[in-house]
Amino acid sequence: MLWLQALLFGLVPFCASKPLLPRWDDFQVKHAWVEMPRGWELHGPAPADYRFNLRIGLKQARIEELIAALYEVSDPAHDRYGQHLSKDEVDVLVAPHSDSADLVESWLTAHDIDTNAYHRSGGGDWLTVEVSVSEAERMLGTQYNVYRHSGSDDYVVRALNYSLPSILHEHVAVVAPTTYFGTIKSMKKTSFLQPHIxxxxxxxxxxxxxxxxxxxxxxxxxxxxxxxxxxxxxxxxxxxxxxxxxxxxxxxxxxxxxxxxxxxxxxxxxxxxxxxxxxxxxxxxxxxxxxxxxxxxxxxxxxxxxxxxxxxxxxxxxxxxxxxxxPFIPDDNTPTNTNEPxxxxxxxxxxxxxxxxxxxxxxxxxxxxxxxxxxxxxxxxxxxxxxxxxxxxxxxxxxxxxxxxxxxxxxxxxxxxxxxxxxxxxxxxxxxxxxxxxxxxxxxxxxxxxxxxxxxxxxxxxxxxxxxxxxxxxxxxxxxxxxxxxxxxxxxxxxxxxxxxxxxxxxxxxxxxxxxxxxxxxxxxxxxxxxxxxxxxxxxxxxxxxxxxxxxxxxxxxxxxxxxxxxxxxxxxxxxxxxxxxxxxxxxxxx
Structure with missing residues (x-):
């Protein structure tokens, strides 16, 4: 048994220098609807090769500081009243932690997403990547379908739920489009004609x-x-x-x-x-x-x-x-912008x-x-x-x-x-x-x-x-x-x-x-x-x-x-x- 203990002891530094790679298939639900959002009906499965823009919102490392600053510069009783932040100052406060950025980049790389092809927001808290339906389904452990809005006859590609690898949950705030069904046409305007007046x-x-x-x-x-x-x-x-x-x-x-x-x-x-x-x-x-x-x-x-x-x-x-x-025209697989109003x-x-x-x-x-x-x-x-x-x-x-x-x-x-x-x-x-x-x-x-x-x-x-x-x-x-x-x-x-x-x-x-x-x-x-x-x-x-x-x-x-x-x-x-x-x-x- 001494030789086994010696072998295990010898493996310790090796294991310490080689951390386990993240598991990208260890899914945990991020959001799921109990029932289909009202006003929408299932049209059919989304074509696997349909391409769209996927937005990934990373958790902002200093968002609480930003909100505290917002209240201070907006409170007439505070010494900082009116001292609004610049775009660059806001970008610093909403930037994700470097660990979050690195981990999400590793996740995208594992799914063969070209890291040079996606767009980052000024603060780095939003990434936009173009993916196919099949790629998004693998990344998010979900199924995308085409849904029709009965009130506007608008069609969208959405999911009733989506998941992320467990390790990403503390780093990613939201992914869209996934379970938010709202579109330009289905949003509620707040005006109406009054012919009787x-x-x-x-x-x-x-x-x-x-x-x-x-x-x-x-x-x-x-x-x-x-x-x-x-x-x-x-x-x-x-x-x-x-x-x-x-x-x-x-x-x-x-x-x-x-x-x-x-x-x-x-x-x-x-x-x-x-x-x-x-x-x-x-x-x-x-x-x-x-x-x-x-x-x-x-x-x-x-x-x-x-x-x-x-x-x-x-x-x-x-x-x-x-x-x-x-966001989607039935039977038309032409790439188009994701519609997230x-x-x-x-x-x-x-x-x-x-x-x-x-x-x-x-x-x-x-x-x-x-x-x-x-x-x-x-x-x-x-x-x-x-x-x-x-x-x-x-x-x-x-x-x-x-x-x-x-x-x-x-x-x-x-x-x-x-x-x-x-x-x-x-x-x-x-x-x-x-x-x-x-x-x-x-x-x-x-x-x-x-x-x-x-x-x-x-x-x-x-x-x-x-x-x-x-x-x-x-x-x-x-x-x-x-x-x-x-x-x-x-x-x-x-x-x-x-x-x-x-x-x-x-x-x-x-x-x-x-x-x-x-x-x-x-x-x-x-x-x-x-x-x-x-x-x-x-x-x-x-x-x-x-x-x-x-x-x-x-x-x-x-x-x-x-x-x-x-x-x-x-x-x-x-x-x-x-x-x-x-x-x-x-x-x-x-x-």
């Missing part, structure tokens, strides 16, 4: 009545039915302010759903509703194959650009048209050194249809923008506390309120809707509590006060410890929008978000014109000193899920948030 061809008469725009008493009663820029400028006290920092200040509008804002319609809108802006226009940036055909103008796109521009003129507006070819836009904009100081987006998904790993990665990308000094507005949704039967998709079919994403992300400012003059919360205004994201400290006091007053109402239907939204609100009904040369009445929180973003763009102009930094991430300001610059809305409710939903009241509520903006008061508070 009369339209007006001009508001010159209304504009002439606004003798004292700082007083709500001067807002004509017609603004309770039909909304124009003059109504909004009077309601939100912006009429007397003229932007001057137009060489540096910009407002970005995110466009999806293959809709394009129309130049000619904007001119007609200006001729009828903002005559001093006639002749000005917006610029277009195409992202991931986005289009700008100027044909068949979209309701959503025209609403967004006309009211963002109508509120912020002469601040330059940029329409980001995010598109891309359909949020990732397409965010990877693009984070790579830019110069970005608009304000953004508005009027689209979203039911939170439960977005895998948690995907939602978390996207939300952290919004945090990166916020840390760089960008204010990000999202519409809260048009389903109140939830649409349809509101059943959970975790296999239990439990009835619960259905929050929206990205509205539920704690690093964006979510905008609900009001109507009438004086303002009330409108029934469709999306609001509630996230089931994914914890309640951030900046809103804990305001939300606790609401929950105390709520008592046991709706108990068990929502997550009391979740991120609560909306944060603020603005008018959302009867907007006069020019579509194809004709005026239509449009409603939705899609109207509210660009309206509020327009006010924020004016505030950023004021800051920049006075040599200060832009506002950046708004919520820590809004829930503290900024609350005094908002009009508290105390009536209205947002029913859904066979309930009366929530009711508005004094202070924050999940219909109107903290309220609607008063530019003059906010201007004084941030000066």
């Amino acid at each position: 009369p339209t007006i061809e001009s508001d010159t008469d209304i504009a002439s009545l606004l003798i004292n725009p700082g007083s709500l008493a001067t807002v004509p009663s017609s603004c309770s039915t039909t909304i124009t820029p003059s109504c909004l400028r009077a309601l939100y006290n912006t009429t007397s302010y003229t932007p001057t920092a137009t060489a540096v200040n910009k407002l970005g509008i995110c466009g999806y759903l293959e809709e394009f804002a129309n130049f000619a319609d904007l001119q007609t809108f200006f001729e009828r509703f903002r005559t001093d802006a006639v002749g000005s226009n917006f610029t277009v940036v195409l992202v991931n194959g986005g289009e700008n055909s100027q044909s068949e103008p979209g309701v959503e796109a025209n609403l967004d650009i006309q009211y963002a521009d109508g509120m912020s003129f002469p601040t330059p507006n940029i329409y980001f048209s995010t598109g891309g070819s359909p 949020y990732l397409d836009f965010l990877n693009f904009i984070l790579a830019q050194s110069d970005v608009p100081q304000t953004f508005t987006t009027s689209y979203g998904d039911d939170e439960q249809t977005v895998p948690l790993d995907y939602a978390t990665s996207v939300c952290n990308m919004f945090a990166q923008l916020g840390a760089r000094g960008v204010s990000i507005m999202f519409s809260s949704g048009d389903d109140g506390v939830g649409a349809g039967d509101c059943l959970s998709n975790d296999g239990t079919n439990t009835q619960r309120f259905q929050p929206n994403f990205p509205a539920s992300c704690p690093f964006v400012t979510t905008v609900g809707a009001t109507f009438r003059v004086p303002e009330e919360g409108i029934s469709f205004s999306g609001g509630g509590f996230s089931n994914y994201f914890a309640q951030p400290s900046y809103q804990s006091t305001a939300v606790s006060a609401f929950l105390t007053k709520l008592g046991t109402t709706n108990a068990g239907l929502f997550n009391v410890s979740g991120r609560a939204y909306p944060d603020v609100s603005a008018q959302g009904e009867g907007f006069q929008v020019v579509i194809g040369g004709r005026v239509e009445s449009v409603a939705g929180t899609s109207a509210s978000s660009p309206t509020f973003a327009g006010v924020v763009a004016l505030l950023n102009d004021f800051r920049l014109a006075n040599g200060n930094a832009p506002l950046g991430f708004l919520n820590p300001l809004l829930y503290s000193t900024g609350a005094a610059g908002l009009n508290d809305i105390t009536s209205g409710s947002n029913p859904g899920c066979d309930t009366n939903g929530f009711s508005a009241g004094t202070g924050w509520d999940p219909i109107t948030g903290l309220g609607t903006p008063d530019f003059g008061k906010l201007q004084a508070l941030i000066g």
